[in-house]
C-alpha cells in the first residue's frame with residue numbers, strides 16, 4: 001500500500017510477519033467491534049525498517065492516536081515503533097515456536113528507560129487487550145466510546161454470572 005494514503009485512521013496495528021495475523025487479528029476485531037478505525041500492516045523492524053518508519057510517519061499525519069505492535073522471537077518491533085513516535089505504543093508478544101512466546105514477552109516488555117512500550121499478555125488475549133487499552137484511552141474524550149466500553153464490561157460480567165459448571169460424572 002502506498003504511504004501517500006490520506007484516509008484517517010485512529011489506530012495503527014502492525015506485526016512483524018503475516019504469520020502473526022492469527023493473533024493480531026484479535027486487536028483488529030476489537031477495534032472493528034467498537035467502531036474504531038484502524039489500519040493493519042505486516043511490516044518488520046529488521047526486514048523492512050525503512051517502510052516501517054514511513055508507515056508510522058504516514059499514520060501520524062492521518063490522525064493516528066496509538067500504535068499496537070505484535071512480534072515474536074527477538075521481538076524488537078514495538079520498541080522500534082515507539083522510537084519513531086511519541087504516540088502511545090502497545091506491545092503484543094506473539095507465541096513463538098521454540099520458547100512459546102516467553103522470548104517475545106521479555107524482548108517486548110524490557111524496554112530501557114525513556115522509550116516506553118506498554119506490554120500486554122502473550123497471544124490472543126494480549127492482542128484483544130491492547131485494543132481495549134487503546135479504546136479506554138480514546139474513551140477519555142469520547143462519551144460514545146465510553147458508553148460502549150461500559151456496555152462491553154456489563155455484558156462480560158453478565159456472561160460470567162449466567163455461566164454454570166458441568167455436572168459431576
Ligand code: RP5
Pocket residue numbers: 015016017018019020044070071072073094
Ligand atoms: C518475527 O519473527 C515476526 O513477528 C514473527 O513472529 C516471527 C516469525 O516470522 P516469520 O518467519 O513467520 O515471517 O519477526
